[in-house]
Amino acid sequence: MTALRLENVVKHFPLRRRGFGKREFVHSVDDVTVSLDSGRSLGIVGESGSGKSTLARIMLGLQVPDSGQVDVAGVRVTGLKRKDDKAFRRKAQIVFQDPHAVMDPRMTVRESLVAVLAQHRIGTGPERERRVVRALQEVGLDASYLDHYPADCSGGQLQRIVIARALLLEPTVLVCDEPTSALDASVQATVLNLLGQLRRERELTMVLISHDLRVVRLTSDRVAVMYLGQIVEIADREQLFTDARHPYTLALLAAATHAKGEERVVAQGEPPSPVHPPTGCRFNTRCPLATDRCRTEAPQLIPVTSPPEPPSAGATPTVNPTPTGGPTPTVSPTASERQAASGGAGSGGVALARAATPPSGEVLRMGVSAGGASGGVEAGRATRPGGGLPQLPLVSSPASPTAPSPSGEGPPVHRASSAHEVSAGRLEAGGHEVRCWRAAESRELLA
Numbered sequence: 499m500t501a502l503r504l505e506n507v508v509k510h511f512p513l514r515r516r517g518f519g520k521r522e523f524v525h526s527v528d529d530v531t532v533s534l535d536s537g538r539s540l541g542i543v544g545e546s547g548s549g550k551s552t553l554a555r556i557m558l559g560l561q562v563p564d565s566g567q568v569d570v571a572g573v574r575v576t577g578l579k580r581k582d583d584k585a586f587r588r589k590a591q592i593v594f595q596d597p598h599a600v601m602d603p604r605m606t607v608r609e610s611l612v613a614v615l616a617q618h619r620i621g622t623g624p625e626r627e628r629r630v631v632r633a634l635q636e637v638g639l640d641a642s643y644l645d646h647y648p649a650d651c652s653g654g655q656l657q658r659i660v661i662a663r664a665l666l667l668e669p670t671v672l673v674c675d676e677p678t679s680a681l682d683a684s685v686q687a688t689v690l691n692l693l694g695q696l697r698r699e700r701e702l703t704m705v706l707i708s709h710d711l712r713v714v715r716l717t718s719d720r721v722a723v724m725y726l727g728q729i730v731e732i733a734d735r736e737q738l739f740t741d742a743r744h745p746y747t748l749a750l751l752a753a754a755t756h757a758k759g760e761e762r763v764v765a766q767g768e769p770p771s772p773v774h775p776p777t778g779c780r781f782n783t784r785c786p787l788a789t790d791r792c793r794t795e796a797p798q799l800i801p802v803t804s805p806p807e808p809p810s811a812g813a814t815p816t817v818n819p820t821p822t823g824g825p826t827p828t829v830s831p832t833a834s835e836r837q838a839a840s841g842g843a844g845s846g847g848v849a850l851a852r853a854a855t856p857p858s859g860e861v862l863r864m865g866v867s868a869g870g871a872s873g874g875v876e877a878g879r880a881t882r883p884g885g886g887l888p889q890l891p892l893v894s895s896p897a898s899p900t901a902p903s904p905s906g907e908g909p910p911v912h913r914a915s916s917a918h919e920v921s922a923g924r925l926e927a928g929g930h931e932v933r934c935w936r937a938a939e940s941r942e943l944l945a
Contacts, residue, residue, distance in 0.1 A: 500569075501536040501671055501703040502557065507566035509552055513773065525772045526552040527563070528727040531799070534720070536670070539697060539704040541714025541735075543750065544724035545769060550707045551595075553724070554675045557705065558592050559583065571671045571703075588618060590671040591664040596680050597656040601648040607634075607659055608644035614666050633662040637692055654685035658692065665696065672697075673705045678713060690716055711754045715739060723747045726772055726780040729799065733930035741930070743802055743937040745785045748944055763944050779934065787936050787943055799931040802938075 507530045510523035527549045534540045542550050555561040556568060559575045568575040571589035578586060594600050601610055611630040615621055621629060631641045637658040648656055657677060664672060674693065678686040694717055697704050706717050714721050715735060722732040723746065731744040742748050749765040765784045770776050778795055782788040934940065 499536045500533050501538075501571060502540075502705065503533040503567075503569045504553075504557070505531050505567045507531070507553070507556060507568060508564045509549075509556060509561060510564055522773050525727050525775050527556065528775075530566075530727075530729055532722060532729060532732065534703060534705070536703050537701050538719045539706060539717060541718030541721045542705065542707045542724060543709060543711055543714055543721065545709065547726075547769065547772060548724040549727040549772075550709075550724055551675050554592065554673050554705065554707055557673055558590055559586065560592075571669075584618065588667045589669055590673070591667065591669040593657075593661055593664050593672065593674045593677050595676040597653065597660045598648060600660060601656065603648050605647075606644065607646050607648075607651075611644075611659075611663050611666060614663055618667060620667075629666065633666050634659070636665070636696065637662045638688075652685075653681050654688060657681060657685075657689055661689075661692065661696070665700070668700075669702075671703045671705075673707075675707045676709070677706070679708070679710075686713075693717060711739075711750055723750065726769060726775050728780060728933060730781065730934070731932045732799070733802075737930055741941070743930075743932040743940050744781075744934045745787055745936075745940055745944060746781050747932075748940065781934075787940060789935070791935055795935070797933050797935050799933050800937060802930045802932055 507527055509527040510525055513522045513524065515521045530549075530553060532540070542553065544550055552561060556563050557570055557575070559568075559578055563576060566576070571586075573582075573586050573589060575586070605613070608627075608630065611633065612626050615626045615629060620626070630644065634641065634643060639655065639658060639662070643651070643655070643659065651659065657680075661677075677693070678689050681689060690713065693704070693706070696702065697717075704717075706714055708714050711721075718735055720732065721735055721738045722729050723738075723744065724730065725746050731738065731742065731747045733741075738747065739751065742751055745763065746765060748763045752763045763786075765781075766786070767784050770780070770783055776783050777793065779785070779788070779792045779797055782792040785792065936943070
């Protein structure tokens with residue numbers, strides 16, 4: 499069952515007109531289509547200004563899109579009437595980035611949490627008290643915090659209180675807008691583990707927005723990458739980390755996971771203004787693979803398919819015998835091929851580095867993002883053992899499946915879907931889609 503679906507959502511913010519000139523608009527969200535099944539989690543990543551927070555507000559009906567449809571928890575959010583808004587709030591809630599900004603400094607924690615239940619006319623006075631205490635216990639806090647004011651709590655404690663308040667109404671969809679970016683590195687792991695635990699226990703459908711790829715890798719089933727208001731790539735988590743195709747995604751991965759001395763993809767320059775986005779592909783001004791077509795023709799989300807694994811060098815395929823005149827024999831992979839497919843014989847990795855796989859047991863740890871809220875491809879470099887957050891295994895991708903180039907010359911390329919399979923803005927659950935004309939060959943050219 500689909501718990502969340504956005505179709506061709508557009509949101510532009512008008513700027514104040516100066517003199518008699520033409521009114522300009524900030525292109526915050528442009529033609530975004532995405533869906534998420536019940537009980538799954540979606541991570542949305544991108545630089546600051548890419549439209550992630552605006553998209554989150556549109557999902558919850560806090561911003562009205564200029565066009566498109568939004569369905570959340572079985573409710574058509576676009577065009578939602580005021581009388582139905584309160585019922586929708588019981589199905590979907592949001593956790594904002596700054597917990598101090600969403601708590602009334604003049605109210606105690608008890609007053610803030612009880613007010614939510616009173617607004618929705620849930621329970622009597624004693625029942626509300628018990629429900630509030632139980633909500634705090636779920637996030638690892640005891641009843642002594644009920645008499646605290648927001649100023650008496652640390653950032654991590656207050657963020658957990660905000661999460662408890664969001665879950666008081668027992669929603670089925672929870673949107674988290676960078677819930678850990680304002681917290682210390684030592685506290686981020688606590689909040690991320692808490693969100694993961696609550697999601698499993700309550701079978702929540704969760705959308706987590708972040709500028710840090712390592713955060714969404716720990717918490718999300720699927721990952722969508724946004725750039726200048728558009729989703730440029732979306733795939734299942736491990737597929738995106740091991741087989742990313744968009745140059746911007748590859749640059750983000752390289753910035754987040756590269757080690758000193760390794761080669762990596764770098765996005766040149768600063769992002770263009772969202773008031774005047776580039777024609778064609780919006781990443782063409784910073785992309786090392788940009789062609790004339792990229793600068794003039796805007797790509798759509800294209801389904802990406804990988805060809806079958808080629809036989810490994812020196813391996814003898816095993817043929818299943820068939821009767822004479824029967825169907826074509828099938829070839830079973832050998833043990834070495836299965837090892838290669840699982841990553842045992844691959845080179846490189848998520849950082850597109852040429853370094854060998856690290857020794858057994860070596861891991862990357864999540865560290866403090868260097869760029870803070872500003873994001874960027876340089877923000878959020880991974881650190882070696884010694885950081886404060888949970889260990890994140892360094893995943894090496896298997897040997898990239900390749901096929902001969904159409905001309906028979908030059909490097910082999912990945913095969914992508916044919917043009918007739920492309921549907922603008924279409925996304926099938928569990929699919930891998932990328933908004934790039936050169937998606938079929940990007941990994942080889944940038945490796």
